[in-house]
Amino acid sequence: MHDDWPAILEVHRRAFVDEDIPRLVEGLRSGGYDVPSLSFVAEVGGSVVGNVMHSWVTVEGTDRRVLQLSPLGVLPEHQRQGHGSNLVRAALEGVRTFGEPLVLVEGNPAYYGRFGFVRADELGLRPPPPSPGWAFQVAVLDESVSLPTGQVAYSPPFRDL
Ligand SMILES: CC(C)(COP(=O)(O)OP(=O)(O)OC[C@H]1O[C@@H](n2cnc3c(N)ncnc32)[C@H](O)[C@@H]1OP(=O)(O)O)[C@@H](O)C(=O)NCCC(=O)NCCS
Numbered sequence: 001m002h003d004d005w006p007a008i009l010e011v012h013r014r015a016f017v018d019e020d021i022p023r024l025v026e027g028l029r030s031g032g033y034d035v036p037s038l039s040f041v042a043e044v045g046g047s048v049v050g051n052v053m054h055s056w057v058t059v060e061g062t063d064r065r066v067l068q069l070s071p072l073g074v075l076p077e078h079q080r081q082g083h084g085s086n087l088v089r090a091a092l093e094g095v096r097t098f099g100e101p102l103v104l105v106e107g108n109p110a111y112y113g114r115f116g117f118v119r120a121d122e123l124g125l126r127p128p129p130p131s132p133g134w135a136f137q138v139a140v141l142d143e144s145v146s147l148p149t150g151q152v153a154y155s156p157p158f159r160d161l
Pocket residue numbers: 015016072073074075078079080081082083084085086106107108110111
């Protein structure tokens with residue numbers, strides 16, 4: 001995975017069209033907030049065309065930390081070919097295997113809803129301001145575990161965006 005870092009940064013630079021998300025990726029990595037074993041790439045012909053990462057966020061007033069899926073990006077010329085969906089499915093399976101009962105995401109419900117994400121505030125996980133409630137979602141992967149509730153707080157690289 002280490003060898004993929006330049007290609008991963010380039011994926012996010014071109015998918016999001018500016019430097020904010022590559023800076024976020026660098027910040028998550030250098031600050032130790034990311035989970036390297038939960039970073040997945042999509043490849044075509046041996047080249048990286050997509051990436052999804054995970055990092056830890058906290059729930060205020062508790063000692064619980066929770067995984068956040070972000071960022072997810074696919075190179076523009078490789079979009080709408082299923083790579084994004086494959087990455088999200090690999091991400092959810094990876095989080096389940098990792099042993100975490102849930103994963104958060106901030107994004108378009110029209111996209112993430114198809115993978116089982118629902119509004120997080122309806123399950124008691126409030127979005128970190130100023131994130132809008134409609135965009136802050138959670139996928140529950142293990143219904144048998146009691147979920148943390150409260151105000152979610154992003155790590156510094158997210159807050160600096
Ligand atoms: C979002 C993204 C990762 C999807 O990757 P992809 O490889 O094109 O996704 P897939 O081919 O698996 O799925 C494409 C489907 O998602 C839909 N879709 C893509 N981006 C979407 C978005 N932002 N909101 C809602 N739907 C979206 C497409 O309309 C398509 O739907 P269809 O299958 O019904 O036609 C990619 O478009 C991307 O990198 N976008 C720029 C970065 C970004 O916005 N990332 C998400 C941040 S939360």
